[in-house]
Amino acid sequence: MTTHTNFSGIANQGDQRLNVWEHNPKNVAFVGDYLPRQCGIATFTADLYQSYNSFIPDSNALVISVNDTPDGYDYPSEVRYDFYQHDQNAYRKAAEFLNSKDVDVVCLQHEYGIYGGSAGSYILTLLQNLTMPVVTTFHTILKDPNEEQLVVLKSIADLSSRVICMSEKGRDFLINIYEIPGDKIDVISHGIPDMPFVDPHFYKDKFGMEGKQTVLTFGLLSPNKGIENVIRALPRIVKQHPNVVYMLLGATHPHLLKHEGEAYRDSLKKLAADLGVRDHIRFYNQFVELEDLREYLGSADIYITPYLNPAQITSGTLSYAFGCGKAVISTPYWHAEELLADGRGILVPFGDSEAIANQVINLLTDEPARHSMRKKAYMMGREMIWERVIQLYAHSFTQARQERMSTINSQVPYAMGGHSSAAFKLPDLRLDHLFRLTDSTGIVQHARHHLPYYEEGYCTDDNARALILTQILQEAGMSDAKLARTADNYCAFINHAYAHDYRRFRNFMSYDRRWLEEVGSDDSTGRTIWALGTCIGRATDRNTVSWAMNLLENVLPSVVAMTSPRAWAFSLLGIHEYQKKFNDDRLAKTIQRQLLDKLVFRYTETATEEWPWFENTLSYDNAVLTHALLRSGDTRLIDMGLTSLRWLINLQTAPYGHFQPIGSNGFYTKGQARAYFDQQPLEAQSTVSACLAAFEVTGEAEWQRTAIRVFKWFSGFNDLGLPLYDQQTGGCRDGLHIDRVNQNQGAESTLSYLITLAELYMAQKKRVEVKPVHVKMPALLNG
Numbered sequence: 001m002t003t004h005t006n007f008s009g010i011a012n013q014g015d016q017r018l019n020v021w022e023h024n025p026k027n028v029a030f031v032g033d034y035l036p037r038q039c040g041i042a043t044f045t046a047d048l049y050q051s052y053n054s055f056i057p058d059s060n061a062l063v064i065s066v067n068d069t070p071d072g073y074d075y076p077s078e079v080r081y082d083f084y085q086h087d088q089n090a091y092r093k094a095a096e097f098l099n100s101k102d103v104d105v106v107c108l109q110h111e112y113g114i115y116g117g118s119a120g121s122y123i124l125t126l127l128q129n130l131t132m133p134v135v136t137t138f139h140t141i142l143k144d145p146n147e148e149q150l151v152v153l154k155s156i157a158d159l160s161s162r163v164i165c166m167s168e169k170g171r172d173f174l175i176n177i178y179e180i181p182g183d184k185i186d187v188i189s190h191g192i193p194d195m196p197f198v199d200p201h202f203y204k205d206k207f208g209m210e211g212k213q214t215v216l217t218f219g220l221l222s223p224n225k226g227i228e229n230v231i232r233a234l235p236r237i238v239k240q241h242p243n244v245v246y247m248l249l250g251a252t253h254p255h256l257l258k259h260e261g262e263a264y265r266d267s268l269k270k271l272a273a274d275l276g277v278r279d280h281i282r283f284y285n286q287f288v289e290l291e292d293l294r295e296y297l298g299s300a301d302i303y304i305t306p307y308l309n310p311a312q313i314t315s316g317t318l319s320y321a322f323g324c325g326k327a328v329i330s331t332p333y334w335h336a337e338e339l340l341a342d343g344r345g346i347l348v349p350f351g352d353s354e355a356i357a358n359q360v361i362n363l364l365t366d367e368p369a370r371h372s373m374r375k376k377a378y379m380m381g382r383e384m385i386w387e388r389v390i391q392l393y394a395h396s397f398t399q400a401r402q403e404r405m406s407t408i409n410s411q412v413p414y415a416m417g418g419h420s421s422a423a424f425k426l427p428d429l430r431l432d433h434l435f436r437l438t439d440s441t442g443i444v445q446h447a448r449h450h451l452p453y454y455e456e457g458y459c460t461d462d463n464a465r466a467l468i469l470t471q472i473l474q475e476a477g478m479s480d481a482k483l484a485r486t487a488d489n490y491c492a493f494i495n496h497a498y499a500h501d502y503r504r505f506r507n508f509m510s511y512d513r514r515w516l517e518e519v520g521s522d523d524s525t526g527r528t529i530w531a532l533g534t535c536i537g538r539a540t541d542r543n544t545v546s547w548a549m550n551l552l553e554n555v556l557p558s559v560v561a562m563t564s565p566r567a568w569a570f571s572l573l574g575i576h577e578y579q580k581k582f583n584d585d586r587l588a589k590t591i592q593r594q595l596l597d598k599l600v601f602r603y604t605e606t607a608t609e610e611w612p613w614f615e616n617t618l619s620y621d622n623a624v625l626t627h628a629l630l631r632s633g634d635t636r637l638i639d640m641g642l643t644s645l646r647w648l649i650n651l652q653t654a655p656y657g658h659f660q661p662i663g664s665n666g667f668y669t670k671g672q673a674r675a676y677f678d679q680q681p682l683e684a685q686s687t688v689s690a691c692l693a694a695f696e697v698t699g700e701a702e703w704q705r706t707a708i709r710v711f712k713w714f715s716g717f718n719d720l721g722l723p724l725y726d727q728q729t730g731g732c733r734d735g736l737h738i739d740r741v742n743q744n745q746g747a748e749s750t751l752s753y754l755i756t757l758a759e760l761y762m763a764q765k766k767r768v769e770v771k772p773v774h775v776k777m778p779a780l781l782n783g
Contacts, residue, residue: 664680
């Protein structure tokens with residue numbers, strides 16, 4: 001039979017679906033230097049971390065700090081790891097540490113001076129060894145970089161999923177000098193604290209400045225700041241405004257202090273004394289915390305940055321003062337030109353004391369003009385407060401993860417054109433983790449990371465799944481003596497699980513081999529019937545077939561009285577497998593008919609044109625219901641199965657085209673909000689199995705392409721762009737949370753991946769073996 005398959009609904013459903021990228025990553029690692037190190041980047045990293053934790057609900061961020069001294073610093077608890085900037089091997093170890101943590105995104109703060117190697121090249125060692133996406137903030141973007149600086153920055157950008165700069169000029173440089181694609185760059189302002197718009201007199205008494213007019217400069221003290229030019233302007237300013245005080249706030253830069261001590265500060269004091277304005281300057285030799293800084297800024301009438309060099313793409317001190325509503329005078333370095341345009345501040349020429357004096361005098365004299373400037377700055381500064389900036393950072397992080405997903409999809413080994421006739425190349429099938437979880441009793445149901453979690457014992461459900469896997473592998477010719485012995489363990493477990501008095505199976509067993517219930521769920525019995533039928537239909541070992549026949553005959557009649565549609569579906573699939581060998585068994589046919597009638601009745605009672613399904617709630621292992629109809633052999637029921645499967649796939653296809661299964665954290669009840677997380681590997685497995693069954697009954701290659709597209713969910717073509725399959729262990733992680741992958745690799749998840757891959761291998765084997773005499777068998781293609 002041939003039924004037309006139409007997935008056109010996928011493309012137009014994007015506006016009706018939750019955009020999962022709105023869910024901000026929780027586990028972000030911020031890499032840079034950090035307080036108490038006295039450095040502007042350290043302050044920024046601390047503010048960024050603290051603001052992310054404050055404004056992103058349930059954030060679980062951490063910090064990795066680089067040190068300029070081998071002994072490091074007395075860091076706060078959020079700094080989980082630190083390393084010395086001149087030890088290149090330490091960068092590799094830091095990457096290894098990050099890879100071992102549950103990190104969604106790394107946010108790197110880049111400044112040439114804080115990383116070791118030529119032009120800070122050691123940071124590339126860290127980036128090259130990371131397994132998660134990276135978003136880099138460039139704090140310095142040189143207009144005329146030397147060759148090494150150019151190469152390092154371009155390499156960092158290549159290794160980053162996205163890059164951030166703090167001004168439009170910075171973006172222009174990144175595009176035109178460093179050749180970084182514009183769509184990879186986010187312009188996000190330097191964050192600032194959310195301070196009220198206050199009268200400077202409110203804070204002046206704290207500093208003994210009552211009745212004074214105050215001019216402020218703050219930041220680490222060093223000769224490139226141009227402080228001399230403000231001091232030279234003071235005599236003229238004082239002559240017009242005798243109550244002026246210049247507040248110079250900031251510790252001497254640590255590197256300058258180390259090599260020259262306080263010689264520079266002393267030279268400024270001498271200059272002030274020589275000019276007769278020593279009493280009009282207050283030196284505050286301290287590295288201030290945020291709360292203190294608020295008060296210093298609050299007390300200032302005018303803020304001034306007299307820097308000597310135009311090549312400053314970002315100034316944190318300028319951002320703070322501007323955003324707090326200060327009247328700002330500055331030399332025209334790049335960031336100041338952009339920020340102070342349109343009357344939001346005043347620019348004066350570099351090194352021009354006369355111009356500084358003129359503008360300070362004008363602003364102190366013209367109070368309405370000063371307050372107008374303050375207001376313009378403060379209003380624009382509302383876009384720069386940390387709460388706003390953090391949302392932009394979070395959006396950049398989510399974009400990085402999305403782009404990683406697209407990259408993974410384009411790099412998987414079978415990423416050929418959707419209409420190619422080339423053969424589908426499957427990844428290797430490894431059983432390392434299956435054997436790791438299996439002992440002489442059976443397969444342990446849970447794991448902590450890749451290690452079996454013995455405390456939670458075993459379950460029949462997983463041993464049944466494992467037995468199905470071994471039979472598929474044996475039929476595909478991929479078995480060996482070790483796998484055969486392991487299959488016997490699963491058979492023995494199921495044999496022991498049988499509760500004779502109930503003609504059903506127990507499910508949960510403790511690690512010390514005590515059954516925890518008299519009888520298990522309907523679903524566990526149904527799944528075990530599926531495993532027994534698979535043994536009978538596929539096994540070549542007479543002993544295994546005889547054992548399974550006897551057990552199946554005892555338990556099969558009990559299924560009719562069960563009330564779970566999934567138990568019916570599992571049992572129907574078991575009967576289908578059984579009938580591969582014994583198609584004329586009347587008992588099996590009778591029970592098959594009864595179960596199909598029950599399943600169809602459920603469908604007809606519930607299904608509508610908009611909701612063609614068996615229940616009013618989509619819960620777990622959904623595709624198995626339609627899979628059972630596809631294996632019925634009844635044309636009418638197969639059409640019903642194809643209709644329901646087509647609807648389910650459309651519903652579970654994200655706007656970006658990847659598989660997006662119903663989440664187990666709430667499921668999806670008709671007319672209510674759908675749960676998108678937690679997503680379980682079981683859903684991918686049952687959907688692939690149903691799609692392959694649909695291909696067998698229709699011959700339509702679209703079903704094969706869909707099966708492969710769903711399979712890619714394991715490799716990272718999913719909502720988070722993160723792989724669930726662990727190539728190192730051979731295990732599969734337990735699911736996708738809203739912000740991360742569950743790192744545990746339990747039996748259900750691993751078996752879901754292995755069964756999916758084994759069935760694809762089997763489908764490929766059939767394609768090779770079957771000669772296209774009557775029906776053209778299309779190759780397995782990329783979805």
